[in-house]
Amino acid sequence: MIMVFSIVYLGLLFLPGFCRGQNFGYDGDQGPANWSKEYHTCIGKHQSPINIDEHNVTNVSLPPLKLIGIDNPHQSYVTNTGHTVTLKINESKAVMLSGGPLRDTYVFEQLHFHWGENDFEGSEDLINNHSFPMEMHAVFYKEDYNSFKEALNYSDGLAILACLYEVSSQPNPTYESIVKVLPEIEKKDMGKVLQEPLLLESIFVPDIAKMQDYFTYSGSLTTPPCLEVAKWIDFKDHQQLSHDQLAAFRDIRNWEGNKLTHNFRPVQPLEGREVLHNIPSSHNSNGHSGQRSVKIPILFVALGALVAIFLFNI
Known part of the structure; x- marks a missing residue:
């Protein structure tokens, strides 16, 4: 177990926000408005997140988006990085992403969450200027680059699946195992192995019929150093979490020891980028092409x- 968490810690050194230190936050002098003072790449022209205006997207029909390995249970562990809650799996190259707007195959690195201090804000990408209480990012690196760290050096290094959440009157059982361990990782760098193997399919695409309905655009990491190396894929279908499940994330403490009540970056200028909306069709909505x-x-x-x-x- 000690070896496992040593690997976890080393992995965290290369997560977004850890690439060049930890001197950023979400308030005051270290808030998003001041990130560019230390991280000059945070003022690039292709930054994330953005507001997705459904009236100004280009409808397309891309090849089927494919996820391999998400239907296998994986031993997973969650960690408080001081900036978010991160979930990783032990297996190497166990989950792969391809198709859609991607020309190559990408390997799952980790997923993490962004949330707000209430149930009315917290997502990073907005839809028609509407904010959601939470957003999940599943980060994949291009297989040809062999590692997440190396992929950060290339404009096509990462692919990020984004899922938005809405408030439900009932808890989502898929997330109970994660929510249950949050009090045990309240402080920065604390980690916990989930007791039961996790089925990533239930998190990434709980409704397989809606998997091909998404927005996609080129952008950046949403934390310093804000490198513009990511192809974003935002699922149009929203998942549900209860108020209590959302509130549990707000008790996590940041790297300064204060409660991390919110950890989302404000939207950035589109700067002429084209946002595509993939329209599901008969050839990409199922496996019987x-x-x-x-x-x-x-x-x-x-x-x-x-x-x-x-x-x-x-």
Whole structure:
């Protein structure tokens, strides 16, 4: 167990926000408005998050987005980094992402959460200027670059799946195992292995039928050093969490020892970037590509043959 958490700690050194130290926060002199004083890349032209205006997106039909390995249970552990709650799995290259706007295969590195001090704000990306109480980012690095750290050096280094959450009157059982251990990782650098293996499918795509309905754009990390190395994929379908589940995250303490009641970066200028909306179609909404389009021509061929035989016999 000690070895496991040693690996966790080393991994955290290379997470967004740990690449060049920990001198940032979400309030006052160390808040987002001042990040660029130490991290000059935070004033780039392709920064994240953004407001996604559904009236100004380009509708497209991209190849099917594919996630491999999410239907296998994985031993997982969560850690308080001082800036967020991060979840990682033990297996190397166990979960892979490809398709959609991606030209290559990407490997799952970690997922983490952003939240607000109440149930009316907290997400980083906005939809039609509407904020949600929480947002999850699942971070993948390009397989060709062999590691998350190396991928940060390339403009196509990362792919990030983003999921937005709404408040529900009932708790979401999928997240109970995570919420349950939050009091045990209240302080920075504390970590905890989840008792039961986690099925990432239930977190990434609880409704597989809606997996191909998403927005995508090119952007950056949303924490310093704000490197512009990410292809963002924001699922249009929203997940549900109860008020109590959301509130449990606000008891996490930051690297200064204060409660981390909010940890979201304000939206950044779009700067002429194009936001695409992938429209699900028959060829990318299920795993039976093309079957329906093939059956109709065959039916017409068979009917034509029968007619020909009938006429010939006359």
